[in-house]
Amino acid sequence: MKIVVIGNGMVGYKFCEKMLTKSAKAPVELVVFGEEPRPAYDRVHLTSWFEHNTADLLLATTEWYEQQGIRLHLADPVVAIDREQRTVRSHSGITETYDYLVLATGSAAFVPPIPGVEKKGVFLYRTIEDLEMMKAYAPHARSGAVIGGGLLGLEAAKALLDLGITNIHVVEFAPRLMPRQIDDKGSLLLQEKLGQLGLKVLTSKNTKKITGEESVNGLQFTDDTFLKTDMLVISAGIKPRDELAIAAGLPTGPRGGIVVNEQLQTADPFIYAIGECALYQNMIYGLVAPGYEMAEVVAAHLCGEMKAFTGFDMSTRLKLIGVEVASFGDPFSPAGDCHSIVFEDRLKGVYKRIDITPDGQQLLGGILIGEASAYNMLLQTVKNKLALPADPASLLVPPAKDGASTGAGVDGLPDEALICSCESVSKGAIGEAVMAGHESFDDIKKCTKAGTCCGGCAPMVKDIITATLKSQGKYIRSVICEHFAYSRQEMLDIIRINSLRSFDEVLDHCGHGEGCEVCKPVVASILASLWNDMILAQGNDTAQDSNDRYLANIQKGGTYSVVPRIPGGEITPEKLITIGMVAQKYHLYTKITGGQRIDLFGAHLSDLPLIWKELIDAGFESGHAYGKALRTVKSCVGSTWCRFGLHDSVSYAIRIEERYRGLRAPHKIKSAVSGCIRECAEAQSKDFGIIATEKGWNLYVCGNGGSKPQHAVLLAADLDSETCIRYIDRFLMFYIKTADPLTRTATWLNKLDGGIDYLRNVVVHDSLGIGAQLEGEMQLLVDSYKCEWKEVVENSELRKRFSHFVNSPEEKDPTVKFETLRNQKKAAEWK
Amino acid sequence: MSISPTTIHWFLACKASDVPSNGGVCVKYGEEQIALFYFARKDQWYATQNLCPHRKQMALSRGMTGTVKDEPKVACPFHKKTFSLIDGRCLSDEAECSLSVYPVKVVDGQVYIGVNEETAMVAV
């Protein structure tokens, strides 16, 4: 069997791929003609060409075609089809015979008949060549315009942004953007969001003329208004490439498109048409997923399988210039046939509408703008006619991160549910692949191809992998260790709900064995974060990491270092003198730390309570330098002395340090406050950092120094002092509750689904509705704070643990040795 | 080092109540330091040398105890190397030296650790 394919676009390529897999037994001869100079590439992600290079966009290299035995003629369009002789002839004069011919000629940009379209600086947006030409022209342009406010128009606008053009207008003929996908309100909101990004939108504008001498300089509209522009992209729709079919006498639709039946056959049973050039039941399917389905049907048909194309769901989820836009099912059910539930938040820029049947039983369709994480589940609910929850409005609330997902989750889906519509992979197929041992997302991508195209289904594919593994009794969660088959977050919930207060209780309740050096500190930290009991209380003392157990940092040689808290780095001369005297008395090495305090090294275990007592008497307390806890809040001197200072950064730093002192967390937490944008306190390298602005404070989160430095990102701007603290309460508590063990805030954020936007939604917009709860929990910890050193000093039972020999409490470890360096002592070098 | 039962010498280390549950203490025996551990959940006692062979630190008694597949172990506070309390071998690094282990018995609330007679003679 010899098959000739005309067109090497996305669908033409997919057809070759499908044909190769299906015809493994009976070899076929494949010949492909492509008009473009390069093999098929990912047109869907055309706009990312600016970030990537062409090679990244290619669906397969020319070598691939060679290896597969496909004869690929590039830059050589077919110019004629001879249906009698069953041959095609190319521009360069090649003639090929065929048994079957597949037309995958796609579509071209539709160019409305506006005078002036031929001028320099007017572009289309469909191919890599279009982009290359735009890129070459862009340096001459400062303003740009796009005709067409649909999906492609907005993509083109993004391209102009990427080319560095700042003044951009999108001109739409209809009264709203994306008239075919979304409703008035949604489009209004989208318009607002795009406005924030600097894209101006003109609706209800009919372009009469493109003005300019040789090059475009503006647009003349029918309402006699005028828009100046240096560059124009026309993106007013698509026109199927049916010219070859017409010349060959095949029937086409009145507005273009090659007429096909359920098997994608044209009027000539030896000729098929697939992708954007095919017209099925008066409809052009302008998306890649239906095109792939068509390729599948034709390949199946040619290999003798029974398969039919019966239309395709046009639901889409897109990210347009950073704004999520999704529509699913029938987004335009007539008002009488459905109830609509609408959720709108102008502040956050979120608009969601779902239409349900009047009896409230079924979902018909809807629109999501600004936040579309529920898309996959909603789409599946429509497609599989899943029963709605008692309160369908709950579907519009973003899924809670703490495990409670909305709706039925992937478990509720039937095996036939189509998960990856681009590659038509069902839930069942993914499940089978997982059971066959492909247990990671990467493996699943390789063996099922699910998630390899638009990637929209990735979260759901991952959920299915997890669910399948779970059903097999396998856990892929990051469980803590062999003693607890739970993640840290799950442990926290278990401990909280069951009010467990000691490591033993936790072990009895949900663990095995005796615990170990991994799970003990995790549980101890959770207990401290939840209840704030004295960490050395009976039963929990030996579960503490060894530094926590002795409330000091073990150093080379087995002595300890002592760091009293110096909030904000502010200290009186009297206190400085005390530190000096204590250091002298106990022979301690002293050093200023990076966190604006003083570290005293070389203390024998049995001296610790004595040292603490003297420090406490002088008004010091523990600095928690030993704990996975709040360390320091560094500050610059701020407005009290500095001529640039906007606010009193020291006072605010002290207030913050005193609020969160002793707070136990998955990892250490550092903070800083700067009095102005000069940032002398380096707040942007902290887990949370605060910088004074004219109007208040900017709050940055999730930065750190250390081995993998990462800058903090702005969470909220221009906050008053109270709001800033409320946000920090929420932020820290949310981190404490959800992070994996030993995960700094930066890493936590890097792994957080939805990243900073999600975090901002939770903290600032309270999208999970847990803001008050988080604040309450934090307040509880703040109110129950006690200095741990003081408790040891005052408790003779606890003090007993601070001696080296159990049978000779007065004696210090005789093996400890020091050396001298620059008039101070240092630990003897270890072997 | 292992202790042969014929030459065993039991010395009184401390009271059982001096040792924290699921934790350790350091016992002085002449010039030697022995780490003594109490696993309260199973009421088991173990003793090893206090010196961590990795960087020669007197620290094992301050390490965290636990189990790996039901084998009791201790983790050194310095670099978290773990050692079996049954035979003293290093569980996290095969190349690391093993610990000496000692038998322990509790009589009337008093904890005794068993050492070799020769060691006993040198030490006392």
Ligand SMILES: Cc1cc2nc3c(=O)[nH]c(=O)nc-3n(C[C@H](O)[C@H](O)[C@H](O)COP(=O)(O)OP(=O)(O)OC[C@H]3O[C@@H](n4cnc5c(N)ncnc54)[C@H](O)[C@@H]3O)c2cc1C
């Ligand atoms: C900027 C942009 C963004 C998009 N975003 C999305 C999206 O987010 N989601 C989505 O689903 N879809 C999106 N699309 C649409 C998607 O790209 C198309 O649906 C898909 O490319 C159609 O594939 P096709 O093979 O039918 O057509 P094409 O990819 O256009 O391929 C047809 C090929 O045939 C060639 N050809 C035509 N005539 C001849 C001839 N006579 N001889 C030889 N070769 C010929 C053409 O040059 C072309 O290379 C987007 C499109 C663009 C332009």
Ligand code: SF4
């Ligand atoms: S950050 Fe601003 S206010 Fe603070 S010390 Fe530097 S210049 Fe002064």
Ligand code: FES
């Ligand atoms: S000193 Fe014990 S592990 Fe390094």
